[in-house]
Amino acid sequence: MVIVLSLSTVVGSVVLRRTTQASNRLADVISPSRLEAERIQTALVDQETGVRGFLLSGKDEFLNPYRRGQATEKQAAARIQRLAAGAPPLRELGQVERLSAQWRLRHAEPMIERVRRDGPDSVPTSETEASRQSFDMLRAALTVQETAWSRARNEARADLLSARAVRDFSFMTIVAVFLLTIITLAVLLRLVVFRPLERLAAASRRVTAGDFGHHVDTGGPADVAALAQDMEAMRLRIVTELEETRQSRELLTRQTRELKRSNSELEQFAYVASHDLQEPLRKVASFTQMLEQRYADQLDDRAKQYIDFAVDGAKRMQVLINELLTFSRIGRTNAESVPFDLNDAVDLALRNLAARLEDSGGRVEVGELPTIIGDRTQLVMLCQNLISNALKFRHPDRAPVVCIQAQRVGAEWRISVTDNGIGIEPRFADKIFLIFQRLHNRDQYEGTGIGLALCRKIVAYHGGRIELDIAHTGGTRFLITLPADKDTGPDDGLLDPAPAPIKVSAPADPAVS
Structure with a gap:
């Protein structure tokens, strides 16, 4: 296309230039020069008429056409010389100028001088006849000049018509070449590009439909071939991934069966542990x-x-x-998840811990807590274990105080359980959640070291997480994150920005559990 466009541009420029030159020569050179030649002829006739009138009357006003004719002749000749420099009719113009000057010098001027000296009718007939013959020769030269300009005009018209014909033919040829090139390119694109692309699309559809064993190789130009190679590499990668997925699924199936068997044995162990x-x-x-x-x-x-x-x-x-x-039953029992108010969970936990609260002289401050979708028994167990730990590991110099608050952040509830006890060093932040891990001797604090591990398992079962706030000082703070139900509260913000502390005393009947 670039070659065709370049050649078409060159050819079009050449033919347009030739047509323009022929048109300009006819319109700007030949036609104006021919008009000027006619002005010269008119000027010479005026000169001859003026001389004849002056010879008959002897009045100077009859010489005005003679003088104007000379001026007009000079101007027209000069313009022809300027417009048609190098043109063939200039030779005829030279002959007219030579005969015109000769007629004025030999006949017109002497006769005018004699009439001025001797008066009208002083010029002899022989001289008048000689002047007429000389001017007839000038008329013949003018006729030759007019014929030359007519011939030049006809030649210029022929050149213009020829240039226009060449121009029209050239442009028709250019259009035909463009059409042929476009058709050729369309056929080549169809054969070389579109068909390989159609084969590539068909192969892609087969692979997409599930025929992952179909080899993608469409051929074609380099770009299409490279695309086909990339698709073939992608197919091979998919086949490899599918095979790995199949193997992983089989492994997962085996592990699931093994896990079911292990869970069955674990349930049998739990039964044996609880009875035998x-x-x-x-x-x-x-x-x-x-x-x-x-x-x-x-x-x-x-x-x-x-x-x-x-x-x-x-x-x-x-x-x-x-x-x-x-601990082993958490997440294995068929517990029903229902909306349960954590305030109720804390109340039940406090009833179970009423005696210990009364003995320690402690209190629990509870803000407004959210409603959580979960297992009622496990949530009560979670609250009871955290409050029990706060009462157990209290500071010897002050009464224990436990503060429980909740905050909604996005799609989660963040619940904090804070006490003023002895605290936990940050280096034990992960160890305390391991089963049977104790930080103190059994003689100092009772317990088996399973409470926080049980809390973490309960929170994980409910889709959340629990962690120690290592930045908190003056006691211990546990941060619990649980998923929030979209219909239980606002999207963000503190549910109770400044909760009024509630002092919880031991119930009258400490045996309630």
Whole structure:
């Protein structure tokens, strides 16, 4: 297309230039020069008429056409010389100018001078006849000049017509070449590009439809071939990923079956732990105590101490089994998730901890808490474990105070449980959530080290997370994040920016649980 366009531009420029030149020569050179030649002829006739009138009358006013004719002749000749420099009719113009000057010099001027000197009718007939013959020769030269300009005009018209014909033919040829080029390019695009693209599209549709074994190779120009190679690489990658996915799915299926089997065994273990294992422990504790009672007078202090150790170990073993059973049941039991107000969960937890609250002299300040979709029993257990830890690890110099608040942030609730107890060092922020991990000796604080692990499992079961606020000082603060129901409150903001502290006292009946 670039070559065709360049050649068409050159050819069009040449033919247009030739046509313009022919038109300009005819309109700007030949026609004006021919008009000027006619003015010269008119001027010479005026000169001859003026001389004849002056010869007959002897009046100077008859010489005015003669003088104006000379001026007009000079101007017209000069313009012809300027317009048609180098044109062939200039030779005829030279002949007219030579004969005109000769007629004035030999005949017109002497006769005018004689009339002025001798008066009218003083010029002899012979001289008048000679003047007429000389002017007839000038007339013949003018006729030759007119014929030359007519011939030049005809030639210029022929050149213009020829140039126009060449121009029209050239432009028709250019249009035909453009059309032929466009058709050729269309055919080439169809054969070289569009068909490979159609094959590529068909191959792509086959792969998209699920025929991942179809090889993508369409050929064609380099760009289409490169695209086909990329699609083939993508197909191979998809096939590889599908094979890996299939293998992963098979592995997942096997692991799921293994997990179901493991869960079944775990349920059997929980049943054994809750019944078969606890029964021997109860017998060990009971018969050991009966042994102490029956043979008390025969046992020394060392033996009684051993018996106390055995009874205490059996009881602690029972507690560990019960708590381990509770931990294993989180997320496995078919608990029903329902909307449950955390304020109610805190109230139930406080009833269960009424005696401990009364003994410690502590209080719990609760702000307005949200409603959470979850298991009622587990949420009560979560609140109870966190408040119980705050009361257990209280500071010896002050009464325990627990503050519970909630804040809505986007699609989550952020619940904080803050106490003024002994606190937890930041380096233990992860360790405290591991099962059976204790930071203090059993003689200092009772417990099995499973409470916070149980809390984390409950929060994870509800789709949230719990963490220690290591930036908090003067006690311990746990931050709990739970998903918020879109219909339970505003999108963002503190649910109760400044909650009025509520002092919770122990209920009248501490046995409620």
